[in-house]
Amino acid sequence: MKKTLRPDAAITHFQTEGVCVSCREFGSGHINSTYQVKTETGKTYILQRINKYVFTDPKAVMENVGAVTQYLRDRVTDPTEILNFITTDTGEYYYVDEAGEFWRCYEFADGICLEAPETDRDFYESAIAFGRFQELLRDFPADTLHETIPLFHNTINRYRLFKEALARDAAGRASSVQAEIDFIMAREDEAGTICRLLETNELPLRVTHNDTKLNNVLLNRETRKAMCVLDLDTVMPGSSLYDFGDSIRFGAATAAEDEPDLSKMCMDLNRFRVYTEGYLTACRSLTEKETELLPLGAKIITLELAVRFLTDYLDGDLYFKTDYPEHNLVRARTQLKLVADMEEKWDEMQKIVAEEAAKH
Ligand code: ADP
Ligand code: GN1
Ligand code: MG
Helix, strand or coil: CCCCCCHHHHHHHECCCCCEEEEEECCCCCCCEEEEEEECCCCEEEEEECCCCCCCCHHHHHHHHHHHHHHHHCCCCCHHHCCCEECECCCCCCEECCCCCEEEEEECCCEECCCCCCCHHHHHHHHHHHHHHHHHCCCCCHHHCCCCCCCCCCHHHHHHHHHHHHHHCCCCCHHHHHHHHHHHHCCHHHHCHHHHHHHCCCCCCEEECCCCCHHHEEEECCCCCEEEECCHHHCEEECHHHHHHHHHHHHCECCCCCCCCHHHCCECHHHHHHHHHHHHHHCCCCCHHHHHCHHHHHHHHHHHHHHHHHHHHHHCCCCCCCCCCCHHHHHHHHHHHHHHHHHHCHHHHHHHHHHHHHCC
16 A cells, blocks of 8 residues: 655645745644644745545545635735635645545644633634634625535534444443433434524525634734634535534633543633624624524534534544543533533523624
8 A cells, every 4th residue: 555645745746935844743633634844945834634534525625725715815905814725736726645645735824823712802803703704705605615524513413423323332432421421312402403493594504614613713923813714624504603602612611622620611601702792793694593592502512512522432533633542532521511501601691692782
């Protein structure tokens, strides 16, 4: 079998300015293999090997990224707002090595990438970035996009896959997670609410980002204002509720996504308000129903991700990158604790959304 290229060899196939002088692993994404490359001319790039287990059609991913970045570039005045990919020496979006691995290269966007907001302002600015992203894509022709991961945020289907993994019990771990299974199954009906409302058109299907955690956005180094939205691999038709919700899940949480001490994991209501304010300021086209259901978006996406982490744990850790054997289980438990805390703060979350919506 042919070997996968080393990143410092893969980069030579792209039209970079100058020759690569350093190459190191970069960032904390859970999916792709990401490297920061510097060249002799002082230019910096991001090189990525696309995860083919997750994205079974990398060509479709890059076609989407190409179409979306072009569309956005035509609608903004500052080009640094938009992710800029570098073509290969034959003018393609990606390079395929002898082992069939897909590589792509972006210009390095020199902004601040955070794992948790340092201030309310940071979180507000991330809401402006994702809200504006949503607003700019309002009229993007959805039917021209590939569905890069079929049924990605279809929570009903996520439950189906979870039950299948449970029945297979491929890694022999099911018997040790009964409490988590019970918590998840007790919420199955509610978890399907957004899918059902999309089905009946009570919620609009939009072109959404679908992976709106804080480390997928950059803030400007000098001004700390919203700068650039990253990780466009999952831009496809979806619901604004999942986009809003995923930002809350990650950035309004009081602990990291994989914090093992559950007592540290809660929903920070002040941060919830800050994000809501920013999102409603930048994204003006939400319907009344979407706005009203924003808290539900936060709860369902958190539950959905717990289901996904636990499914992967049951399957033997095939999907998400993990640092230790129980990592996916810890992540799932932490998400479930966050869901439980949202349930306790439910009335306040709804009140905050109503108050912020009344200002707009
Ligand atoms: P994954 O799907 O694995 O999360 P991402 O595309 O989000 O991959 O990249 C992982 C990390 O690499 C990001 O969180 C960010 O820190 C960094 N990154 C990605 N693209 C760029 C870019 N063009 N400029 C600067 N940093 C980037
Ligand atoms: C993955 O790719 P990354 O690390 O930005 C995942 C998201 C999860 C997130 C949890 C394509 O995001 O759906 O919410 O991990 N992306 C994909 O941190 O599955
Ligand atoms: Mg990412």
